Amino acid sequence: MKPAEHVKRLLTKLDVDPSPEMHERTLTDMVAAHVRYTERRPSGASALWALVARYGAAGAGIAAIVLGILAAAMAIRGSATPVYAVEQTVEAIKKVPVVHIIGRDWDDRRIEMWVKVNPETGLMDSCQINHLDEDRFLVSTPRNTYDYDGKTNTVRIKDGPSVASIFCLGDFFGGIEHLAKQLDGKVTYCGVTDPGTKRNMLELKMSAPNLEIVCLIDSRTKLPISIDVTRGARFNRYDILRNATLIRYDDAPPEGLFDFTIPAGANITIETTQDPLQSLPASVLRRCGQFHLQTTEEAASPLGIPVNTRLFFVSGDFALHVGGFIGIRNDSNEVWQGEVGVGNMDPPNMAIFDAATRKKQQIRLVQRRQSPPGRFRVYWQLDEPLAPGQTRYGIYWQNDAVTMDQRPTDHAYPLVMNNRFGVEGIENFVLIVPAGISIHDASTEYQSREEIEGYSLYIWQRHLPKQMIVNEVQVLLSPPGPGERQ
């Protein structure tokens, strides 16, 4: 074995047993510190609305949140007659072009929030958050988020909503019942009347030992009037609301509210997620796409079954990147806009890039209620309409690369490529390795091998049956020999 590999292997195996005393001491001190911390906070432990405001700002949408809460309320009510159907509220919010919110953060500072609602989806289209006591505001559009700090005259530009913001929305708030259970709490609602205005309202309350949220909904308009975290955690962020004391639906937004112009002389920080595999020649990915298409046209379409192509890219230093090919075809007679579901994924830590332009795409991840925790439905938010008959391809990559382990016996690197597609289809596994890395052994012989611009592409193809199976291929990769360039 090469000494350097020997070192690497040893290091990855380095494991240290904590002493029982240390384990107990740390656990005790840590919990005590946490309890002290939570007791120091002015109001308990948690903050759903803080997250609501934060993630609305980050790109997901207050409308979705409100709907989620309402949906949960209806679901919880079960067989009892709801004050009004959730569908009415969904429709009511879709008809609202702009939501204007005034609230306060955890330091009682005033925050103003404008949310433009997408009439098709009911989700946020654009959003602006102003900190009324500071020279600071944030504008979120479907493509970018601009965060301006007047004190430092700095603009931070991010490319769309973060995975976490998506993660926390959608069905997350629809899952408020689940949240209440987790927190040993409950969701209740009742009809109340404002003594001043005599207005009838629905009061939705989520109560848990460390969290309480109260939401008032107008019985006539079916729209939320206020949301308040009456007990919850402190968040030291300027864009997080503790409460929304005023929610208005008929205010005209100032002109250009959602257009962000970079102030003169401002420092600009661009936080753009890059395709982790920019180093891969475009011709390699193009070939993967061609193969995906070829499979679709020649093998899958005649049978009316889908194709799934998984990509396994092993870099020269044996870091494994896992991704796949996504194709969407508009078989309808209408132009597709908005978002299109592209499948289910286990980990939400993924990004989609347009196969042609390599530009990062907006996605929305919705946790599936029926699936085990951690399984997500992925929606591709189209940045341009997809006409009938058109097809668009994307590549998704899981965000984290995995360093592969080397076997001490023969110095080979084992790789298991597997997937559970779930329906009848044709599945391709494409293994991409730099020239020099070769297949030492494989559980299944590959169908084809190609060399493209210094990379080898190995392809396995399998017709998957109707019943769910684990499609798996195990390979052993050999590192380059002496004198070979990785």
Place this chain on the structure above:
Amino acid sequence: MEDRWLILWFKRGSTDALCRIYEKYERAMLAVAFGLLNDHSAAEDVVHDVFVAFAQSPERLSLAGNLRSYLTTCTANLARDRCRAIRRQSRCLDSAQVTSQDAPSPLGEILHDEQLRRLSDALSQLPYEQREAVVLHLKAGMTFGAIARTQGESINTIQSRYRYGIEKLRSIFNGELEQ
């Protein structure tokens, strides 16, 4: 449980989530600290302090963040501070004499095999910066870019440190293998 859920519940004040985070990452952080400090007690102290501080700062955690990376960075930062403190006391590991292979070492009590003990000894012979680059990249799985960001250095610098570190480790082990 998936990390993002753990972060979410932890930020909401769940002690249970905190304990689960600790259970999940205790060993990994201990291995990183030990790789950096080559001292079991010091590594345990670092991990202790990291988690106690962590328990008091849920607001620092981002839901979008990588929990493992966050904890690794905290561990590495604290280990570096400890090493500097040791340096100030003129007992820095970098300038310490190479541990004799026959010398009694706390490693013997905690490492599972002789090779790992030798590895740890070999690591202790590296300058701290090189050791940090090697351990954080190979053991903690951090990218060079991430290491560079936490240390305020360029990626090239970190890659060089890593390369020199690996070369030196290789030469140490080469010597042993040839014996």
